[in-house]
Structure formats: structure tokens, C-alpha cells
Amino acid sequence: MNDPGALFARAAALATEYRRGIGDALQRPEHGYAAALSDWQAPVPEHGMPAEAVLEELVTRATPGLHAMTGPRFFGWVIGGSHPAGVAADWLVSAWGQNVGNHQASPAGAAAETVAGAWLVDILGLPSESSVGFVTGATMANLVGLAAARSEVLRRVGWDVEADGLFGAPPIRVVVGEDIHVSALSALQFLGLGHSRLTRVATDAEGRMLPQGLADALAGQGPAIVLLQAGQINSGGFDPFEQLIPIAHAAGAWVHVDGAFGLWAKAAPGRAGLAAGVELADSWATDGHKWLQTPYDCGFAIVRDAEAHRRAMAFGASYLPAVAAGERDPTHYVPELSRRARGLTTWAMLRHLGRSGVADMVERHCRIARQIADSVAGEPGITVCCDVVLNQVLLRFGDDNDLTLKTIARLQQDGVAFAGGSQWRGRWLMRISVSGIQTTEADAAMTAVALCDAWRAVRGSNTP
Numbered sequence: 336m337n338d339p340g341a342l343f344a345r346a347a348a349l350a351t352e353y354r355r356g357i358g359d360a361l362q363r364p365e366h367g368y369a370a371a372l373s374d375w376q377a378p379v380p381e382h383g384m385p386a387e388a389v390l391e392e393l394v395t396r397a398t399p400g401l402h403a404m405t406g407p408r409f410f411g412w413v414i415g416g417s418h419p420a421g422v423a424a425d426w427l428v429s430a431w432g433q434n435v436g437n438h439q440a441s442p443a444g445a446a447a448e449t450v451a452g453a454w455l456v457d458i459l460g461l462p463s464e465s466s467v468g469f470v471t472g473a474t475m476a477n478l479v480g481l482a483a484a485r486s487e488v489l490r491r492v493g494w495d496v497e498a499d500g501l502f503g504a505p506p507i508r509v510v511v512g513e514d515i516h517v518s519a520l521s522a523l524q525f526l527g528l529g530h531s532r533l534t535r536v537a538t539d540a541e542g543r544m545l546p547q548g549l550a551d552a553l554a555g556q557g558p559a560i561v562l563l564q565a566g567q568i569n570s571g572g573f574d575p576f577e578q579l580i581p582i583a584h585a586a587g588a589w590v591h592v593d594g595a596f597g598l599w600a601k602a603a604p605g606r607a608g609l610a611a612g613v614e615l616a617d618s619w620a621t622d623g624h625k626w627l628q629t630p631y632d633c634g635f636a637i638v639r640d641a642e643a644h645r646r647a648m649a650f651g652a653s654y655l656p657a658v659a660a661g662e663r664d665p666t667h668y669v670p671e672l673s674r675r676a677r678g679l680t681t682w683a684m685l686r687h688l689g690r691s692g693v694a695d696m697v698e699r700h701c702r703i704a705r706q707i708a709d710s711v712a713g714e715p716g717i718t719v720c721c722d723v724v725l726n727q728v729l730l731r732f733g734d735d736n737d738l739t740l741k742t743i744a745r746l747q748q749d750g751v752a753f754a755g756g757s758q759w760r761g762r763w764l765m766r767i768s769v770s771g772i773q774t775t776e777a778d779a780a781m782t783a784v785a786l787c788d789a790w791r792a793v794r795g796s797n798t799p
């Protein structure tokens with residue numbers, strides 16, 4: 336193999352050019368899926384071509400269909416900004432080619448997970464005894480936390496689910512709020528707990544579970560799992576943990592919290608109150624690739640009872656020997672065996688930002704969300720439809736779905752800023768998620784203008 340220097344340098348140059356241009360670029364892809372597919376369509380290559388030429392072709396084919404997720408006025412879904420510090424670290428992770436299945440395969444990769452995991456738990460204010468599994472995202476982190484929950488609530492009634500499965504097991508009651516994220520439902524589906532075999536508890540206007548509803552749902556005996564949320568995907572609302580978790584624990588239930596982005600409120604002193612009491616739970620799911628700004632993909636499954644965590648995830652091991660001092664195999668805490676060294680990228684982001692940098696970023700994003708909401712709230716016909724306590728803003732344009740959907744389409748077409756739509760309380764709304772490190776107050780001001788322009792254009796063309 337040739338020396339990779341020229342190839343690597345070219346990749347770095349192409350990446351630099353892309354990232355330098357993203358602030359002025361359209362904040363949406365030029366091509367949608369159908370056009371992108373024709374950009375890529377080609378017969379099976381019968382013969383190879385030099386890697387340098389492959390790189391150029393890759394860029395040519397990909398560019399029109401790239402979404403400006405690292406752009407400063409990109410507010411779609413809840414997507415982090417792939418911070419350059421994380422991207423550069425991730426390049427080294429790939430170049431080093433580490434498979435972090437166990438601590439002998441990659442001592443550095445395994446050790447970085449141990450240390451970055453402990454830092455995470457500390458920064459998020461969670462119990463220090465917790466174990467951390469480095470996974471692909473919050474969906475997998477929900478799966479891992481709920482697998483530990485399933486293992487432990489059944490073990491307490493004398494059932495070994497790892498060995499004997501669910502057939503014939505005592506039933507587990509699973510209690511969720513009405514405004515649960517679909518990803519948590521898919522985790523329940525994968526675990527044989529069913530995405531419909533649930534008790535759904537009513538929520539308030541911001542999607543927060545009502546305590547009396549939880550108490551009612553848990554009346555009676557038997558194993559139970561309660562799934563709560565830190566950061567509702569639309570409203571950014573937090574379940575009232577200080578009230579709910581003691582109710583769940585009094586009924587013997589395991590409490591798992593989906594905090595894909597919202598758990599990071601705990602890292603910012605000014606916002607931590609929103610998630611007060613979340614540390615009382617038994618397991619937590621959160622993402623690195625959302626608010627921590629690691630490149631995709633990266634998520635964390637955090638479990639207070641490390642033994643339940645390991646029992647649920649380690650291969651063929653209902654009765655694992657104790658972990659020898661000074662040893663930790665990353666794969667014992669996640670579903671995969673061969674795996675990427677996400678601990679190194681996580682370490683790099685935490686080392687770069689530090690505790691104060693994470694806190695400042697979270698605080699700044701919340702302020703920017705407020706700024707956008709306040710800037711458009713005076714415009715006739717625009718309504719802010721959530722409390723804007725965190726980084727999420729919901730907007731309604733006019734008084735029917737059609738005008739809101741048209742305004743979303745118009746904003747996206749104009750390309751100054753990008754936001755998508757979401758259905759909330761039976762209506763279509765525009766959802767703005769401030770979650771990329773690159774967004775500034777000036778970008779928020781430009782976005783507010785773009786929002787009002789899009790709305791005026793839609794309203795103008797709808798006035799007879």
C-alpha cells in the first residue's frame with residue numbers, strides 16, 4: 336500500500352473547504368432523495384480506481400445531497416454540529432483502526448471509555464457508581480437501559496431472562512407518558528416488551544407525566560418499569576422527576592429516563608433545575624451526537640446498577656464472574672462485539688469543552704432558542720406554542736395546518752435557515768431545535784428575519 340499522506344491530506348483539505356463554506360451555503364440540500372439517487376446511480380464497478388480519484392468522485396456525487404447539518408442556521412430534528420475537535424479525533428479513531436471489543440484488543444480505547452464514562456457521569460450529576468455503555472445513539476441507549484431494567488425486575492421475582500427468555504416469565508408492566516419518543520417504543524419492541532402493551536399515563540400541555548396518573552398505573556403487584564423523559568422532543572419539557580420517581584420506587588418499579596438531549600440540562604447550573612431529581616432514576620439514555628457535538632454516531636447508556644447492566648449485555652452470561660480489578664471490557668455494556676472507539680471521541684469533546692464549556696454551550700443554546708421565540712412572537716399570525724424552557728421552539732403560523740406547512744416549505748426553499756415540522760396536540764407546527772455549536776446570536780437574528788419573511792410571503796400569497 337502506498338503512503339497514505341497525500342490521500343489523508345486531500346481529505347482534510349476537502350473537509351476544511353466544506354466546513355469553511357457552510358455558513359454562507361444554502362441551509363438545505365440542493366437535491367432531495369430522488370435526485371441524489373440519480374447522482375449516485377452507477378453500474379457495479381468491474382475494475383478499481385486509485386483512492387485519490389475515488390475521493391474526488393465521492394465529493395462530486397455526495398455534495399448536492401448533503402444536508403447542512405453543520406450549518407449555523409440548521410435547526411432540523413435535534414442534531415448536533417459535529418464539532419471540529421470531535422471530527423479530528425474521530426479521524427484518528429478511524430486511522431488507528433481500533434476494534435474496542437475488549438480491553439486487550441485496544442487498551443487505549445477501553446481505558447478512554449472508562450475515563451470518559453466517569454467524566455460524563457460526573458458532569459451530568461448522576462450516581463458515581465453508574466456504569467456506562469458507549470453505543471450508537473439514544474435509541475440503543477434506551478435499549479440497553481431497558482434491558483438492564485428487564486433483567487433486574489425479573490431477577491427480583493426469581494426469573495433469569497438472559498437464560499430463559501420471556502416465554503413463561505411473569506409479566507412486566509411498562510408505564511410510559513403519552514408523549515414518549517418513538518425511539519423508546521422501538522427499544523421496547525426489540526426487547527419483547529411490546530410497543531403497544533403499555534400503560535400510557537396522561538401528560539400536561541408540555542408533555543410532562545401527571546403524578547396521579549403514574550400512581551394509578553402502578554397500583555397492584557408485580558414487576559414494573561417506568562419510562563420517563565428529560566427533554567420532550569417537541570416542547571423540550573421535563574417529567575417532574577422529584578415527584579414521579581419516589582412514586583415509582585415505592586411500587587418497586589425500575590425507572591429509566593430517555594434524556595437524549597435534555598439530560599444535558601444537568602450540566603448547566605442555570606438549567607439543571609429543569610431536571611431536578613433525574614439522578615434518582617435507575618438508568619439513563621443520552622446522546623453524544625446531539626448536545627455534546629461529537630460526530631455521528633455516539634450515545635451513552637448509563638446504569639446505576641452496574642451488575643444488572645453487565646448481566647443484560649454480556650454474552651451468554653447470566654452468572655458472570657466479578658470484574659477483576661483494573662479490567663473492564665466495553666462489550667459487556669453494549670449489544671455489539673466489534674465496535675468503534677467512541678470513548679476517544681467523547682474524551683476529546685469533553686477535554687476540549689471542559690465542564691464549563693459544556694455548561695456555557697447548553698446555556699447559550701437555551702438563550703438563543705428564547706431569542707428566536709421572542710423575536711418572532713410580535714409578528715402578527717405567529718404563535719409560540721411551548722414554554723421554551725430549553726432549546727426547542729414550536730411555532731404556529733396562522734390558524735390552520737396548511738399555512739404552517741407552507742411556511743415551513745417556504746423557509747426551507749429560501750435556504751437561509753432550516754427547520755422542520757412536527758405534529759403536536761393534533762396540529763402541525765414548525766419545530767426549531769437549537770443544538771449545533773456553531774449557531775450564534777447573529778444567526779438567531781438572521782433566522783428570525785427569515786421566519787418572518789417566509790410567513791409574510793405565504794400570508795401574502797394566501798390573501799385574495
Ligand SMILES: *Cc1c(COP(=O)(O)O)cnc(C)c1O
Nearest residue numbers: 472473474516518568593595622
Ligand atoms: C433523538 C432522540 C432519540 C433517539 O436518539 P438517536 O440518537 O437518534 O438514536 C430518543 N429520544 C429522544 C427524546 C430524542 O430526542
